[in-house]
Amino acid sequence: MSENQNKPANQNNQTAQGDSSTGGTAILLKEVTKSYPGQVKAAVGGLTLEIPAGSVVMFVGPSGCGKTTTLKMINRLIEPTEGQIIINDEDVTGMDADKLRRSIGYVIQAGGLFPHMTVAANIAIVPKMLGWDKARITARVDELLELVSLDPAVYRDRYPKELSGGQQQRVGVARALAADPPVLLMDEPFGAVDPITRQRLQDELLNIQAELHKTIVCVTHDFDEAMKLGDWIAVFDEGAQLVQYDSPERILAQPANEFVEGFIGSGAALKQLSLQRVRDVTLLQPVTASPGENASDVLSQLQGTGAKHAVVLDARRRPIQWLSTRQLSRMEIISDQVDPSLPQVGESATLNDALDEMLVASSGQALVTGARGAFVGLINVESVTEAIAAARRTNGDHSAPVGLNSGTMAAVAVAAADQGPDDALPLDGDGPDGTSLEDSGVRS
């Protein structure tokens, strides 16, 4: 089980080049400081942070820790006092702020829609400013509404107040994506909706990200949300002091200190369950049979392996029955009837879902299905516990993106980063998306 398998979105971010939309670009914050006049402590103190292309980076921390300030410095809604922000090899601290912002998607809580404009007009804002022609804008609006699961015919001409909170948030995301920006900034995007809607929106964001591979930076105060959405999580303390910057798995398994532990909250091991997917676990391969076979043949096969159950698959290899030795001994030929109450989980379900299914079915096992419902194996409680134990054992064989504050020992690492690409920046193991960052390190 490698880290990459957990992150389908991150894994194939190079495929983004293939379709019409732009994939993400890398962002590098270099010793960025924001201090306000009259305040002794800087709101953000000498932060250096690498955001790999095409990945989702979550900023978490207590309120007032500077995570939102950091986010807003990326699109310069807040101007940094010192330091550089490099997007796609280009230092953006000097460029025209309005032009920069048109190339960065920005989503805020509750969508931030303009109440006097229709849904279509809201989405069309950036394309209009970029001077797209009418036909292209109309087509783009419909395409985006489809992307965020809203029927264009129904919602195009509605006003924001005629939408539910979740729908408004969807339109907010569509508006941010309108001009296909490589970078998407989200400021507590799902803070204002109810938990059920929030979960659905999170799932949809993951689907969209799997399709578009943008570089997403998202601020949240909810660690569970960070874990669910993030490829990388940056945990901040006051003054945007980066406490830990790593993958969700590693932050859970090895929190840097008590502050991070406190932020994770109780049940770190349980939270691992919702991070890992069924496909990451070694599945058991039971005896399978198909309708029409002789029960006695299957029975003898079972006795050979010592197993107690056999899975009956239909012509498309979908599980239809799960028979015990006792049931098999009572029948002659296996029928093709379908048992509707089989405990089944999809391959991409979380271990949490799988465990839930097993507990409900009280069988201690569940059937795992892959593409088009085809059977791929069995998962049981033992394999889940083993996966969790393994996750807690994993250590340092992959490198997280760079993230540190200047001062103390961190300054040494920053100096090294400035010298050259070879030994300085421990880049994300995914490879290609890191190269541009190395370049920027050399040039500056």
Add this chain to the structure above:
Amino acid sequence: MWNFVTERWQQILFASYQHLSLVVQCLILATVLAVIIAVLTARTPWLAGLANGVSAVGLTIPSFAMIGLMIGPLGFGPLPSVVVVTFFAVLPILRNALVGLNGVPAATVEAARGLGMSRLRTLATVELPMAWPVIMSGIRVSAQMVMGVAAVAAFVLGPGLGTFIFNGLSRLGGANSLNSVVVGVVGVVILALILDLALVGLSRLTIRRGLRV
């Protein structure tokens, strides 16, 4: 009474037209001025406070005294009338424009900036349209108020129905004096109703559907 009206029908109609024209023109001028002042002051708390204070105090000045004071620098005729009517018309609109602009949520403005709208574009396409319903109700209040103020314009020999009122009052007890006053007052009231109706129509046309309650 009836004779008085029919005999002077042309004259009444012309005075009414002039009265309405004075009010509408001053109202347009006042709206432009008030919105400009509000835009310039809304973002600076002490300036906005000052503008609010001026508009509150300004409303307490008797219009009759104000127009009398204008005779010195501006003389007689339409000019002092326009200045005074516009001055009073600005006050309620300014106040409402400040309330309207400050009522636009900071998050909405930030969203606009975050999308890459310039300061001016944000103002023109987001802030002013969102503040417009409140500004519009200010214009309606203002229209009602200056309809009366404009009648005082007759004191400086300005245009409008005020002439009938002043004429009647100056020779109270004489022939037709009461009729003259009544024509002036009723005329102003009718004009006020017509203008308000027109402004309601204008609000319907100019307030975007998404903002209607």
